[in-house]
Amino acid sequence: MLEDVKPLHTPPQLPPEDLPLDKILPDEPLLLMGAGPVPVPSKVAAANSVVINHLGDTMGTIIERVKLMAQYVFQTRSRHVLGVAGPGSAAMEMAISNLVWPGRRVLCVQNGLFSSRFAEMARRVGGETTVLNVPLGQPADPEAVKALLAQERFDVVTLVQGETSCTVWNHALPEICQLAKARGAQTIVDAVCTLSTMPLPMDEWGVDVVVTGGQKGLSSIPGVSLLVFSNEAWESIENRSAPMPHWCLDARLAREFWQNKGYHYTAPVSGILALHEALRLICLETLPARFERHRLCSKALQGAILAMGLTLFVDEPARLNSVVGINVPEGVDANAVLKQMSSRYRVEISGAFGLNLVRIGQMGEQARAHNVLRAVHALGMSMQSAGAKLDVPTGMAELERGLADAT
Numbered sequence: 001m002l003e004d005v006k007p008l009h010t011p012p013q014l015p016p017e018d019l020p021l022d023k024i025l026p027d028e029p030l031l032l033m034g035a036g037p038v039p040v041p042s043k044v045a046a047a048n049s050v051v052i053n054h055l056g057d058t059m060g061t062i063i064e065r066v067k068l069m070a071q072y073v074f075q076t077r078s079r080h081v082l083g084v085a086g087p088g089s090a091a092m093e094m095a096i097s098n099l100v101w102p103g104r105r106v107l108c109v110q111n112g113l114f115s116s117r118f119a120e121m122a123r124r125v126g127g128e129t130t131v132l133n134v135p136l137g138q139p140a141d142p143e144a145v146k147a148l149l150a151q152e153r154f155d156v157v158t159l160v161q162g163e164t165s166c167t168v169w170n171h172a173l174p175e176i177c178q179l180a181k182a183r184g185a186q187t188i189v190d191a192v193c194t195l196s197t198m199p200l201p202m203d204e205w206g207v208d209v210v211v212t213g214g215q216k217g218l219s220s221i222p223g224v225s226l227l228v229f230s231n232e233a234w235e236s237i238e239n240r241s242a243p244m245p246h247w248c249l250d251a252r253l254a255r256e257f258w259q260n261k262g263y264h265y266t267a268p269v270s271g272i273l274a275l276h277e278a279l280r281l282i283c284l285e286t287l288p289a290r291f292e293r294h295r296l297c298s299k300a301l302q303g304a305i306l307a308m309g310l311t312l313f314v315d316e317p318a319r320l321n322s323v324v325g326i327n328v329p330e331g332v333d334a335n336a337v338l339k340q341m342s343s344r345y346r347v348e349i350s351g352a353f354g355l356n357l358v359r360i361g362q363m364g365e366q367a368r369a370h371n372v373l374r375a376v377h378a379l380g381m382s383m384q385s386a387g388a389k390l391d392v393p394t395g396m397a398e399l400e401r402g403l404a405d406a407t
């Protein structure tokens with residue numbers, strides 16, 4: 001056998017043929033009006049191009065400011081504000097892996113793709129997971145949660161504020177968090193697409209952990225995410241005796257950097273500077289004004305889409321404002337619509353995972369009159385050329401009325 005092995009005479013490996021970035025990127029960037037990432041303000045983009053030392057006084061000041069501004073955005077006095085180098089899912093996994101271990105009982109309220117991710121993560125770290133499956137397109141019913149909480153003791157309850165995948169808003173979130181608290185369970189809320197687009201006062205609603213990503217509601221870049229633990233949740237982390245399987249996601253190690261100015265891993269400095277600017281813009285705008293801008297723009301968009309003759313996937317009051325799901329009419333190919341929108345109108349929106357929908361985002365910079373106008377016009381024209389029978393001018397007129405007070 002051995003004599004069959006021939007010595008390998010591999011030629012030296014050469015660099016690939018050059019392909020500059022400007023040959024890959026379109027000349028004019030597409031307007032990102034999908035389910036994330038979203039356009040970033042110029043101050044965020046500029047900050048993202050800076051690299052500084054990840055330790056030392058300057059970074060120390062940046063981190064103090066990020067935490068202070070995050071406390072406002074999350075509406076919390078908790079000092080346990082942590083960042084993580086990673087997507088929104090990494091913040092979700094950090095929340096789960098620090099509060100769930102073998103033997104811990106977790107109730108996962110599941111409305112779709114993102115809320116089911118919590119259940120998957122909890123199982124992977126050994127949690128005993130019960131799933132409450134909410135019917136597609138419906139919000140979570142507090143009575144159903146209450147019934148499960150009465151049957152069994154849970155340590156943790158997970159739920160999403162806005163389920164981006166099917167565009168549902170869990171408007172009974174405060175009530176569900178209150179029910180969980182009354183039964184001694186801690187709540188983990190996914191606010192990746194909703195934070196700073198609609199109210200989620202963490203302390204007032206008694207939420208134990210709120211997680212968010214950079215590239216959606218906050219209008220920052222992808223890759224740096226934030227989460228806040230309540231004092232009670234932090235106590236559970238301090239008192240856990242089970243080994244922590246993750247190293248990067250260990251909240252007690254992350255505290256070294258986020259509270260003690262020490263070294264955990266090299267922080268994503270540029271992304272944190274970008275996040276600093278995104279949070280600063282939210283503080284300058286103030287939450288009430290920001291919520292109103294998002295509500296007004298999203299309602300105007302929904303009204304226009306209905307007026308031109310399309311229908312929306314979710315009925316009020318469970319319809320999410322941060323991401324709007326639009327039914328694709330029969331005989332219309334969703335992919336052809338998306339393709340036409342990006343090639344002809346330079347506007348990009350999203351399809352949906354397995355559902356016959358297209359989704360338009362209303363998060364951060366997406367919720368601006370000029371961006372909504374472009375997106376609605378592009379959608380109407382592209383739907384029409386893909387075969388939908390629509391009245392686009394009536395939709396645009398309705399949009400103008402709806403946006404009259406928007407900035």
Ligand SMILES: *Cc1c(COP(=O)(O)O)cnc(C)c1O
Pocket residue numbers: 036087088089090114160162163164190191192193213216222
């Ligand atoms: C996008 C999203 C996530 C996942 O965020 P990533 O940054 O893609 O990991 C989780 N939850 C919700 C509600 C989201 O919209």
